[in-house]
Amino acid sequence: MSPSKSPQRTVARNNLAAWHEFRLAMIDYREKSGITQKEVADRLGITQSAVSQFESFGGNPRIMTIIAYAQALNIEIDFSINQAS
Numbered sequence: 001m002s003p004s005k006s007p008q009r010t011v012a013r014n015n016l017a018a019w020h021e022f023r024l025a026m027i028d029y030r031e032k033s034g035i036t037q038k039e040v041a042d043r044l045g046i047t048q049s050a051v052s053q054f055e056s057f058g059g060n061p062r063i064m065t066i067i068a069y070a071q072a073l074n075i076e077i078d079f080s081i082n083q084a085s
Helices: 007-032 037-044 048-055 063-072
Strands: none
Touching (some): 037 048
């Protein structure tokens, strides 16, 4: 089996795709709600550039950062754990 088709890589690729969609959904919600990056930054006590980096997929944010971002938007995150196939 080639390394690019290994089950571990498939799971990793799927998780990355899910994370991308998740982050895009939060950005979409922020934009549709008329909340600016600056407003999110002010609510979190961080800089607008830090919010921009988060939204542009910079780095690998900690779960608490994701939760804080969601709280700044007044949205709830539901987590689910599923067995990889």
